[in-house]
Amino acid sequence: MILALRPPKMVEGEVYFQFTKEEIARLAEPFCYSVVLKFLKNRPSLDAVRAFIHSRWGLMAILVVSSMRRPRNIFVRMANEADFTKALSREVCEINGIFYRAFRWSSDFNEDAEPSRVPVWVSLPGLPPNFYQQAFLNILMAPIGTFIRRDNSTRCATRTDGARLCVEVDAAKPLLSHFWIGAPELPSSRKQEIIYETLPAYCSSCNMQGHNARTCNPGKAGKNGGRKVNKKGRSETKMLIND
Numbered sequence: 702m703i704l705a706l707r708p709p710k711m712v713e714g715e716v717y718f719q720f721t722k723e724e725i726a727r728l729a730e731p732f733c734y735s736v737v738l739k740f741l742k743n744r745p746s747l748d749a750v751r752a753f754i755h756s757r758w759g760l761m762a763i764l765v766v767s768s769m770r771r772p773r774n775i776f777v778r779m780a781n782e783a784d785f786t787k788a789l790s791r792e793v794c795e796i797n798g799i800f801y802r803a804f805r806w807s808s809d810f811n812e813d814a815e816p817s818r819v820p821v822w823v824s825l826p827g828l829p830p831n832f833y834q835q836a837f838l839n840i841l842m843a844p845i846g847t848f849i850r851r852d853n854s855t856r857c858a859t860r861t862d863g864a865r866l867c868v869e870v871d872a873a874k875p876l877l878s879h880f881w882i883g884a885p886e887l888p889s890s891r892k893q894e895i896i897y898e899t900l901p902a903y904c905s906s907c908n909m910q911g912h913n914a915r916t917c918n919p920g921k922a923g924k925n926g927g928r929k930v931n932k933k934g935r936s937e938t939k940m941l942i943n944d
């Protein structure tokens with residue numbers, strides 16, 4: 702891509718460069734199918750992760766596995782949307798017995814604050830098989846998050862006691878427990894329950910998963926994560942350089 706040349710600017714003795722949102726977005730395009738794997742314990746070596754993904758994930762194209770600033774995080778860059786979807790919606794998130802959480806990468810991804818949007822498997826118990834089409838489920842999932850994919854038995858309608866799908870949910874928001882297909886309380890309408898299989902707690906105070914704001918222990922989080930949090934509860938982006 703062509704970037705217009707521009708001189709550095711200065712404010713209060715600080716040198717800075719200004720780019721438009723569009724420029725930043727275009728620079729990120731080659732990485733649009735990338736995920737970050739955050740391992741809960743010391744992660745396997747990059748070679749072990751590459752070998753595991755190659756033999757177990759069933760991806761179509763080659764991928765790049767690389768390290769990040771934080772030693773437990775791994776950057777996995779895929780070549781197409783189908784591979785990306787598979788990577789984000791693995792049912793068991795472990796490599797050689799070490800568990801991880803998968804996050805969609807974007808140009809504003811901050812290693813020091815876990816994103817609250819996470820892939821979660823949900824069931825819609827009792828949903829009849831005529832409603833298992835992707836376009837239909839995509840519509841139903843809009844109030845919950847972003848539809849990622851259906852499991853195989855839902856896709857092929859070989860198990861018909863309900864649908865099961867992977868959705869990117871915002872764990873920081875209250876969860877929707879049910880919705881209606883058709884106007885509420887009408888005899889012809891269907892009240893649909895939503896069961897969340899693996900929703901992690903999210904702490905809006907320190908921006909970490911695994912606990913919530915009520916059970917937050919900043920001292921412990923600081924020891925484990927080494928993060929510093931400012932008054933607004935956001936991790937300092939400056940830490941990326943100084944840490």
Ligand SMILES: [Zn+2]
Nearest residue numbers: 904906907917
């Ligand atoms: Zn917390």
